Amino acid sequence: QQQVKQSPQSLIVQKGGISIINCAYENTAFDYFPWYQQFPGKGPALLIAIRPDVSEKKEGRFTISFNKSAKQFSLHIMDSQPGDSATYFCAASIHSGYSTLTFGKGTMLLVSP
Amino acid sequence: SAVISQKPSRDICQRGTSLTIQCQVDSQVTMMFWYRQQPGQSLTLIATANQGSEATYESGFVIDKFPISRPNLTFSTLTVSNMSPEDSSIYLCSVAPPTGDWETQYFGPGTRLLVL
Numbered sequence: 610q611q612q613v614k615q616s617p618q619s620l621i622v623q624k625g626g627i628s629i630i631n632c633a634y635e636n637t638a639f640d641y642f643p644w645y646q647q648f649p650g651k652g653p654a655l656l657i658a659i660r661p662d663v664s665e666k667k668e669g670r671f672t673i674s675f676n677k678s679a680k681q682f683s684l685h686i687m688d689s690q691p692g693d694s695a696t697y698f699c700a701a702s703i704h705s706g707y708s709t710l711t712f713g714k715g716t717m718l719l720v721s722p
Numbered sequence: 723s724a725v726i727s728q729k730p731s732r733d734i735c736q737r738g739t740s741l742t743i744q745c746q747v748d749s750q751v752t753m754m755f756w757y758r759q760q761p762g763q764s765l766t767l768i769a770t771a772n773q774g775s776e777a778t779y780e781s782g783f784v785i786d787k788f789p790i791s792r793p794n795l796t797f798s799t800l801t802v803s804n805m806s807p808e809d810s811s812i813y814l815c816s817v818a819p820p821t822g823d824w825e826t827q828y829f830g831p832g833t834r835l836l837v838l
Contacts, residue, residue, distance in 0.1 A: 643826065652814050652829035653765070655723075698764060710827055714764045
């Protein structure tokens with residue numbers, strides 16, 4: 610049973626456009642939702658994260674929107690740049706003494722020049 | 723954030739052999755984690771390694787196949803034993819910082835393993 614479903618699997622966006630990646634979760638105990646960015650040959654890097662007490666968090670061009678009732682959260686990349694081309698993973702964890710992350714399957718983003 | 727290094731960065735191994743992967747952190751951390759990322763796939767947690775206790779393995783992973791050591795607060799090793807081509811993957815270690823946003827995990831660069 611996949612606990613975090615991520616879509617789309619791949620995405621092509623023109624430079625300057627908005628990239629949107631969606632995730633849905635099933636376990637209502639999840640209370641921490643990070644997004645990771647991974648470039649080829651590198652480990653995942655934490656991009657931005659949100660907790661369910663807020664509906665939106667923005668850091669620069671990256672915004673997380675969170676809908677607790679729908680059990681969905683999404684990553685928006687504004688003014689997408691070719692340097693944003695990477696694989697993006699959403700994840701979720703439960704506050705339980707230590708953090709075990711459950712990852713989505715990833716979205717490969719290509720921003721065309 | 724923590725700076726994490728892994729050795730080796732990549733290796734090609736023969737079937738039936740074992741490989742030990744090292745993970746070094748530049749600060750003391752309580753929780754370290756080992757993940758497997760198969761080609762083009764997501765990350766799957768293998769085990770959690772806390773200093774001073776036995777590693778906790780996730781379903782589908784066993785200690786005989788993936789023994790883990792955690793001798794101190796800055797270092798851990800994962801051994802992939804009796805390898806088969808199905809073990810070809812990227813192996814990643816991650817850490818949770820001891821203070822602040824402890825639910826956050828920071829990842830090392832990964833070890834790319836090819837088993838022939």
